Each structure stands twice: as structure tokens, then as C-alpha cells.
Amino acid sequence: MLDIAFIRSNPEIIKEGIRKKRMPMDVDELLSVDEELRKTRAEVESLRADRNRVSKDIPKLMGEERDQAVELVKNVKDRMAQAEPRLKELEERFDRLMLMVPNPPLDMVPEGDSDDDNVEVRRFGEPTQFAFPPKDHLELAEGLGILDMPRAVKISGARMYFLKNEGALLEFALFRFALDLLVSKGFQPMIVPQIVRRDAMIGTGFFPLGEEDTFFIEKDQLYLVGTSEVPLVSYHMDEILNEKELPKHYCGYSSCFRREAGSYGRDTRGFYRLHQFNKVEQIAICVNDPEVSMKEHYLLLGNSEELMRSLGLPHRVALACGAEIGQGQVLKHEIETWMPSRNTYSETHSCSSLHEFQARRLRLRWRGKNGKTHYCHTLNNTAIASPRIFIPILENFQNEDGSVTIPEVLRPYMNGMERIEPKSK
Structure with a gap:
């Protein structure tokens, strides 16, 4: 397995390694999934932070203010119910793709098909x-x-x-x-x-x-x-x-x-x-x-x-x-x-x-x-x-x-x- 940070910074090196090894692998697909995964993870982490912050404050609130906080937590939980399965799906897809990335060969490795x-x-x-x-x-x-x-x-x-x-x-x-x-x-x-x-x-x-x-x-x-x-x-x-x-x-x-x-x-x-x-x-x-x-x-x-x-x-x-x-x-x-x-x-x-x-x-x-x-x-x-x-x-x-x-x-x-x-x- 390679470092995803290296893959992000050097996609052409990875693509050249794939070509030289004659292995089927779509680096662009991996990078697309990686980008979507990072956005979804950030969204889920933000939602979890909001839920925890508001839930912590609810016992201190009264009346309408409390009702609004409860409603906010409910909305956050609804959004999390959609985002978390998507996050898990992206993580699994990302892990599968990462396991398929070949290690680029050294320059001294000759070209060849067999x-x-x-x-x-x-x-x-x-x-x-x-x-x-x-x-x-x-x-x-x-x-x-x-x-x-x-x-x-x-x-x-x-x-x-x-x-x-x-x-x-x-x-x-x-x-x-x-x-x-x-x-x-x-x-x-x-x-x-x-x-x-x-x-x-x-x-x-x-x-x-x-x-x-x-x-x-x-x-x-x-x-x-x-x-x-x-x-x-x-x-x-x-x-x-x-x-x-x-x-x-x-x-x-x-x-x-x-x-x-x-x-x-x-x-x-x-x-x-x-x-x-x-x-x-x-x-x-x-x-x-x-x-x-x-x-x-x-x-x-x-x-x-x-x-x-x-x-x-x-x-x-x-x-x-x-x-x-x-x-x-x-x-x-x-x-x-x-x-x-x-x-x-x-x-x-x-x-x-x-x-x-x-x-x-x-x-x-x-x-x-x-x-x-x-x-x-x-x-x-x-x-x-x-x-x-x-x-x-x-x-x-x-x-x-x-x-x-x-x-x-x-x-x-x-x-x-x-x-x-x-x-x-």
C-alpha cells in the first residue's frame, strides 16, 4: 500500500508505474473517491460536533429555546442518518481501491511485456x-x-x-x-x-x-x-x-x-x-x-x-x-x-x-x-x-x-x- 498523500501529489508517477507494470488500475477513480470521502468525513465530523454541542446545552435550556435546540438535534441526527452510511460506503470503496494501487517500479526496471x-x-x-x-x-x-x-x-x-x-x-x-x-x-x-x-x-x-x-x-x-x-x-x-x-x-x-x-x-x-x-x-x-x-x-x-x-x-x-x-x-x-x-x-x-x-x-x-x-x-x-x-x-x-x-x-x-x-x- 502507498501513502495517499504521495498519490495525491504524484498521480502521474503512479500512472506511469501502472503502465510499466501493465496492471489495470484507475488512479483518477481513486482520487475522485478520496476527494468525496474527505468532504463527507468533514461533513459527518461537523454534524457530530453540532449534535454533541447542542445536546450538552439542552439540559440548561428552558421553554421555546429548549424546543428549538431539541428540533435542531433531531435535524442533525436526520442528516447524519444519511451521511454516515455514505461515509462507510466511501471508506470501504477507498480501502478496496488503495489495495489495488501498484508500487511504481524503479527507473532501472526495463520495459517489457513478458x-x-x-x-x-x-x-x-x-x-x-x-x-x-x-x-x-x-x-x-x-x-x-x-x-x-x-x-x-x-x-x-x-x-x-x-x-x-x-x-x-x-x-x-x-x-x-x-x-x-x-x-x-x-x-x-x-x-x-x-x-x-x-x-x-x-x-x-x-x-x-x-x-x-x-x-x-x-x-x-x-x-x-x-x-x-x-x-x-x-x-x-x-x-x-x-x-x-x-x-x-x-x-x-x-x-x-x-x-x-x-x-x-x-x-x-x-x-x-x-x-x-x-x-x-x-x-x-x-x-x-x-x-x-x-x-x-x-x-x-x-x-x-x-x-x-x-x-x-x-x-x-x-x-x-x-x-x-x-x-x-x-x-x-x-x-x-x-x-x-x-x-x-x-x-x-x-x-x-x-x-x-x-x-x-x-x-x-x-x-x-x-x-x-x-x-x-x-x-x-x-x-x-x-x-x-x-x-x-x-x-x-x-x-x-x-x-x-x-x-x-x-x-x-x-x-x-x-x-x-x-x-x-
């Missing part, structure tokens, strides 16, 4: 070349005996899976490696709630625009999170942090749940789009200084790049274009990893800066040395998400006999295992 327009920043390694016909990750996983999708579909429906045997161990190894890396850099590890209230989803900016992609527990009015970013950033909701505490660095492990609404028919084979997956997320909370939050952005991005280099996976870092940036982000980098079966680099990590967008919604502030409070800046980035990361690991490190070489940094977490061997049928 991920095809993302701008490559740097690259690690080159696409893997094979001296034999390579298999895709699904063929490999089935041959290695680490995956069972048919039974998962029978139990839970489409886009579900059982990860088993060395596959389960490999996922735990990935998460432990990622957590150890982040903890060594001072990040506080957390296992977080995966069911949250609506306030947390609105506060982190996943509602209202992302509501259709979220699993809802209707009986309890609770939601399954699509990322541990939601509970991690909401952790300090309604709090005022001391400047000395900042920046805050957290890394959270959770299962994640997404309906993948609107993606049916796309990426249905294998591990790319699933209803349930696991992830280690990293977040930062800092003072609302653009220079400070930019340093935090590159810190989070650097952590993920270090992890990917350690795994030895060919990847590139891309600056996301305007249409690929979400409602709250002012800046986003993606790490796209080479996936041989897709014959392209595909997203495995997303690093986002949101400035005050989430903090305003969550009422998350910090107090400086002068005693004044300010809204924080928040940032987030994937550390590792599984099983999507299995696509490049299995495909890039496959061998001609169908075995897969385990990245060296993960072997200590797998009791020294160097390869996953195919299982005989």
Missing part, C-alpha cells in the same frame, strides 16, 4: 552438452526410483507427487545446505506457520490480487501460504522496531501451497508447477532508505547466487521487466537455471524489493534516534525451492547409464553418497 523481455545481467557456466541422448527429469526420477506421481494423483489429484528414497534425502540435503549457508551469514532460521489469517495475506500483498491462487480453509477462515515470506514478513506486524535492531535477516522453511490458477495446460509435466512444494525463503527488514535497501537486495541475491555456484548449476541472473514485476515490488531479479529438457533458462529464484509497500499494510515501523517512527522496507528472495530445483540437478548431472551425480557440496548431507543409481524394474 519474461522474454527480462534483461540478462550475468551468467555462470554454459548450457550442458551431452555425448548421449539426455533424458528429462521425469524419466530420470522414475528410473532412479525417487518419484511416484500416479499414486499421489490417485490420493490427492493432479500436480501432486511422492518424493522418496534418495530423492527425499536429496531434498533434505538441499535445505540443510541452504540453511547452513544462510545461518553462517547471520540469518535467523525459522520453521513458520503454514496456515495464516487474512490480515497476513493482505499485509504481505498477496491479497486481493492473488486470492484465486490461494487454498482457503473455509470452516476456519484461514489460508495456506504459498511462501514462507507471508509469515516471515508478518512476524513483526503491528510492531515498532528500534533502529539498532535493523536490519533483520530471517530464513524460513515451510511447505508451500498454490492452486496455480490460470496455469492449467502449461508446464503440466514433471516438477515445474505443482500444488505443493517446499522452500527455504530469505527476507530482510531494514530502514526506509533506498540505498540501504538496495544493499540488502544485492545481499539476498548474492546469497542465492553463491548457493547456485556451489551446486555447480549453469544459470543466469536477469533483471525482470515491468510486466514481470508484481504489484508490490519496485525491483526484481530472477535467477534462471539451465533446464536441458526445456532447452532454456527457467526461473528458480526471485529476489524482490518492496520498499514500504508491505510495511504500510502490516503497520511495521521503526523508531529512529530522534524518536520519530517510519515505515520499514522489506525484501525477499528464494534460497532454494524443491522439487523445481530437481529439474536442473537431475538433468544437468545425469549420466549415460541413467544415474545422476550428486553435487559435491551435498554429499556430506547424504552420508557421502556420490551418485543416485537407477533401480532395476
Whole structure:
């Protein structure tokens, strides 16, 4: 959420941000509602003041003067009966519109309509070349005996899976490696709630625009999170942090749940789009200084790049274009990893800066040395998400006999295992 005072003073900046992000939003409608709301609120406050003033004087009055005062109070109440419902209606409409306003992207964000327009920043390694016909990750996983999708579909429906045997161990190894890396850099590890209230989803900016992609527990009015970013950033909701505490660095492990609404028919084979997956997320909370939050952005991005280099996976870092940036982000980098079966680099990590967008919604502030409070800046980035990361690991490190070489940094977490061997049928 943005500051309405900033929107009033800079409507063209907001309109340009809407255009660049390719998001439908009528700023003029918001400003019109805002103006009418302020007039109606002033009218209601004036009526309430008149009612209270005259009502207070009535016991002191006598005769005709008292009758006139009573009649005046009645007229005021009649006018309030019309104005107050209108005020409530305008407040609700204003709040809905404010939740739809996108955060204007930074000037460095390139123009573009899709991920095809993302701008490559740097690259690690080159696409893997094979001296034999390579298999895709699904063929490999089935041959290695680490995956069972048919039974998962029978139990839970489409886009579900059982990860088993060395596959389960490999996922735990990935998460432990990622957590150890982040903890060594001072990040506080957390296992977080995966069911949250609506306030947390609105506060982190996943509602209202992302509501259709979220699993809802209707009986309890609770939601399954699509990322541990939601509970991690909401952790300090309604709090005022001391400047000395900042920046805050957290890394959270959770299962994640997404309906993948609107993606049916796309990426249905294998591990790319699933209803349930696991992830280690990293977040930062800092003072609302653009220079400070930019340093935090590159810190989070650097952590993920270090992890990917350690795994030895060919990847590139891309600056996301305007249409690929979400409602709250002012800046986003993606790490796209080479996936041989897709014959392209595909997203495995997303690093986002949101400035005050989430903090305003969550009422998350910090107090400086002068005693004044300010809204924080928040940032987030994937550390590792599984099983999507299995696509490049299995495909890039496959061998001609169908075995897969385990990245060296993960072997200590797998009791020294160097390869996953195919299982005989």
C-alpha cells in the first residue's frame, strides 16, 4: 500500500508505474473517491460536533429555546442518518481501491511485456552438452526410483507427487545446505506457520490480487501460504522496531501451497508447477532508505547466487521487466537455471524489493534516534525451492547409464553418497 498523500501529489508517477507494470488500475477513480470521502468525513465530523454541542446545552435550556435546540438535534441526527452510511460506503470503496494501487517500479526496471523481455545481467557456466541422448527429469526420477506421481494423483489429484528414497534425502540435503549457508551469514532460521489469517495475506500483498491462487480453509477462515515470506514478513506486524535492531535477516522453511490458477495446460509435466512444494525463503527488514535497501537486495541475491555456484548449476541472473514485476515490488531479479529438457533458462529464484509497500499494510515501523517512527522496507528472495530445483540437478548431472551425480557440496548431507543409481524394474 502507498501513502495517499504521495498519490495525491504524484498521480502521474503512479500512472506511469501502472503502465510499466501493465496492471489495470484507475488512479483518477481513486482520487475522485478520496476527494468525496474527505468532504463527507468533514461533513459527518461537523454534524457530530453540532449534535454533541447542542445536546450538552439542552439540559440548561428552558421553554421555546429548549424546543428549538431539541428540533435542531433531531435535524442533525436526520442528516447524519444519511451521511454516515455514505461515509462507510466511501471508506470501504477507498480501502478496496488503495489495495489495488501498484508500487511504481524503479527507473532501472526495463520495459517489457513478458519474461522474454527480462534483461540478462550475468551468467555462470554454459548450457550442458551431452555425448548421449539426455533424458528429462521425469524419466530420470522414475528410473532412479525417487518419484511416484500416479499414486499421489490417485490420493490427492493432479500436480501432486511422492518424493522418496534418495530423492527425499536429496531434498533434505538441499535445505540443510541452504540453511547452513544462510545461518553462517547471520540469518535467523525459522520453521513458520503454514496456515495464516487474512490480515497476513493482505499485509504481505498477496491479497486481493492473488486470492484465486490461494487454498482457503473455509470452516476456519484461514489460508495456506504459498511462501514462507507471508509469515516471515508478518512476524513483526503491528510492531515498532528500534533502529539498532535493523536490519533483520530471517530464513524460513515451510511447505508451500498454490492452486496455480490460470496455469492449467502449461508446464503440466514433471516438477515445474505443482500444488505443493517446499522452500527455504530469505527476507530482510531494514530502514526506509533506498540505498540501504538496495544493499540488502544485492545481499539476498548474492546469497542465492553463491548457493547456485556451489551446486555447480549453469544459470543466469536477469533483471525482470515491468510486466514481470508484481504489484508490490519496485525491483526484481530472477535467477534462471539451465533446464536441458526445456532447452532454456527457467526461473528458480526471485529476489524482490518492496520498499514500504508491505510495511504500510502490516503497520511495521521503526523508531529512529530522534524518536520519530517510519515505515520499514522489506525484501525477499528464494534460497532454494524443491522439487523445481530437481529439474536442473537431475538433468544437468545425469549420466549415460541413467544415474545422476550428486553435487559435491551435498554429499556430506547424504552420508557421502556420490551418485543416485537407477533401480532395476
